[in-house]
Structure formats: structure tokens, C-alpha cells
Amino acid sequence: MASSKTSRRPAITIGKGEHGRLTKLAEAHASKNPDVSDELLQELERAHLVEDALVPPDVVHMGSAVRFTSDLGEDKQVTLVFPAEADIAEGKISILTPIGVALIGLKRGQSIDWTARDGRTHRLTVETVHASEDFGKAL
Structure with missing residues (x-):
């Protein structure tokens, strides 16, 4: 029986430098947050x-402002950030969350299934992507 983790996933693109930083981040958090770290490493491996x-x-990367819709009827705008900058009240979501992992590398118009922390599978579609010009310069 195939699990949702083996379902068809869209092609994703990630910059080599960002890939290296995210790999180190996922490995560093493996003992604290093993499920999300494993999911991130799987996404990085296939990128x-x-x-x-x-x-x-139009590809989601760290610092991107992303508007997405979901199968739950949500229409959200978030910025994908590293854990230290996460602030849900400001719409800044960490890459080390299930939805952060789902968004990384997607381009406008792509959809992906992702598993929420409650174990339920949802589908989101990237509607718009806006890059932050200065996000990567501070890293």
C-alpha cells in the first residue's frame, strides 16, 4: 500500500547554496524535530x-513571500523564513514546519500534498511568489 509520502510530487528547484544551508539545518534539528527534518531532507534530495x-x-526559496490556496478553502500569504525569524502573527513561517517544507522549491501554479502535524493530508497550490531582494545577502 502506497503512503502519501510516496505519492507523485511536483518537480522542485533549489539553489545550490541554499540547498547546503537547508541540509545543515535539517541535520542539526534531526533529534529535536525528526519528522519535519526527514521530510525536508527528502525534498532536498529530490530537488x-x-x-x-x-x-x-517564481520559485519559492528562503525569504519568498508566497500566496497559496488550499483544499480547505484557505487563501494565505506567508514568508518562508529560517526558524529564528519565524513569527506566525507576522505571517513568517519556518522552513522547519510541514507547510514550510511543502512550499520550498515550488513554482507559481504548482500544487503539492502535505501532511499536517495532526496527520491529515492537505493540498496547497502556489498562486504567487515574490522574492525578497535582500534576504540572502544577510546569510
């Missing part, structure tokens, strides 16, 4: 890698 400067502007 198409390009030079950071060549990541298309």
Missing part, C-alpha cells in the same frame, strides 16, 4: 539544483 542566482523568480 533540481541550480546556481543560486539562476533560481527563477
